[in-house]
Amino acid sequence: MPTNLPPEARAKWAKYLDARTPEEKLRALEEYLSTIPKHKGTENLRAWVRRKIADLKEEIEERKARRSGSGAPSFFIEKEGAAQIVILGMPNSGKSALLRALTNAKPHVSNIPFTTKHPIPGMMYYEDIQLQLVEAPAIVEGMRRGSIWWGSRVLGLARNADALLIVLDSRNDPLSQARIIVQELKEGGVEIVKPRGEVVILRSKAVHGIKVITLGKLIDCTVEDVRKLLSSYGVFNAEVKIFGEVSLDDIEASIFERKIFKPAIVLLNKSEKLENEIIAEYIGKIKKFFPSSPIMPVSSLTRENLDKIPKLLFDNLGIIRVYTKEPNESSPSDKPLILKKGAIVADAIKKIREDYLKFFKYAKIWGPSAKYPGERVGLDHQLQDGDIIEVRTKIKGI
Ligand SMILES: Nc1nc2c(ncn2[C@@H]2O[C@H](COP(=O)(O)OP(=O)(O)OP(=O)(O)O)[C@@H](O)[C@H]2O)c(=O)[nH]1
Ligand SMILES: [Mg+2]
Structure with missing residues (x-):
């Protein structure tokens, strides 16, 4: 539905876009909110702005607390590797057990709910790249409305992630868990249905x-x-x-x-003793909550299906690996560039060295997107996972 914003509101929005500090952004957004007319078409927009205001207030508070050395430690986890994937689930669903089984991290696993109170990162290999998994503290119903202190921070982690790994406990009403998680994500502005x-x-x-x-x-x-x-x-x-x-x-x-789409993978955990028919029935019902996500039964205890997780994540992350090659070398780099699916030659060049763009002559491509090995292409050529790229510029030496 169109928002039909008056020019005054658009001008305030431009002010927000130019704001640098969280304080400036907060002031600009508050002014913006007051200029948005109240009608059905602006409902989502107003909800989004209010959420953003709440997040900014929280960020400002957190910074103050950190500066004065008091308060809770930050929830922000620096991204490492090719992508950051946040593990979400209700208390006791097995998030820590999964992180332990898949990465080098050693979180505490316990049958006491709410054991994990801060995000915990760990690294996992997929072929020649590493993916970062981050266990988030548990999700509970109504968490944004303040029933537990980390509520909106967990959603902040989800919004900042590249993908979500949702863990459902198959022994504890997984359908209700699926419903609550989708609801909480939605309230936090995170969509899991692919647009x-x-x-x-x-x-x-x-x-x-x-x-x-x-x-x-x-x-x-x-x-x-x-x-x-x-x-x-x-x-x-x-x-x-x-x-x-x-x-x-x-x-x-x-x-x-306003809305951020995050690819989500759903794991039906603790499934080692479940009969196949029960698993199939659960998956059919869970699909209604996660229509565009793969759903897989796993067990962190017996390691069933855990080896399939890295590939499943990579295939759903929407990223590709592109290898660079120097004109006078025969083999490409070992370490790939990580680009978004749909990326073009210009995106790859921006990652290598932005000023190459000005001197670009052509690129040579080997691999899945090349019509023949060493095909000459321009800046708009769309790349694919596994491509090798060699960039030719108008100036010798770069
Ligand atoms: N049978 C079985 N038990 C599991 C499995 N995965 C985890 N558990 C048990 O489930 C309980 C909770 O596991 P955790 O990994 O600590 O759960 P969590 O989701 O991290 O919990 P919080 O951090 O408290 O939110 C522990 O007693 C685990 O041993 C599994 O695949 N099968
Ligand atoms: Mg835990």
Whole structure:
């Protein structure tokens, strides 16, 4: 539904986008909220702004507490490896046992609920890359409304992750657990159902004007409409990438990053003694809550199906590995670049060295996206997992 914001509100939004510190952002958002008209079309937007205000207040409080050396330690876990995956579940579902079984981390496993009170990271291998798993403290019903202190912080962890690993306890009403987790995520602005399209807006002074890169399709508008919409929100320099099917409303929504989609993998844990028919019945019912997620029975106790988790995660993360090669070398780098699925040659170059873009002549590609080995391509060529790329520039030596 369109929001039809008045110019005053759009101007306030532009102020928020330019704000640097959390305090400035908070002030700008409060002003913005007061200018949004109250009607059905702005309901989601207002809810999103209120949530963002609450998160900013929390961030400001947390910083103050850290500076003065008091209060709870930070929930922020620095990303390591190719992606960060947050393990979510209700108390006692087996999150710590899973983290222990899959990574080098040694969290405390216990049948006392709420054993884990802070996020715990661990690293897991998938072929030639590492993925970071982070166990989050347990989810409970109504957690954002303050029944437990880490409520909104756990949702903050989920929003910051690249994917979610949801652990359901098959021995303790897994369907209710699925329902509560989806509900809590939704209230925290995290969607686990894959949208039909995706818009990524990168605001940058380095881009002149609005550059729209269409990797999917615009369904009810033209590139010109996208430009007009963005400039009405005070966004004049940005790169806009369209994946899948995207409407003008979707683009407007993505300006506010209102909903965030996170790929989720669901594990039905403690399934070692369950009969196959019961497992199949549970999975069928859980699917209603997680329609676009793979659901797998596992057991951290017997290690059943645990070896399938790294590949399942990688396949659902929406990332690809691209290997770089120097023109005069025969073999590519061991360590791949990690790019988003749908990434183009220009994205790979930005990761190697941004200023290569200015001197770009062509790239040579070997692997799945190349029509033949060593195919010559331009900046807009779409890459695939396992590609090897060699970049040629107009200047010798770089
Ligand atoms: N039978 C069986 N028990 C398991 C399995 N995984 C975990 N458990 C047990 O379930 C209990 C809770 O496990 P934890 O890993 O501590 O659960 P948690 O989700 O981290 O719990 P909190 O940190 O308190 O939220 C422990 O007694 C584990 O031994 C499993 O696959 N099968
Ligand atoms: Mg735990």
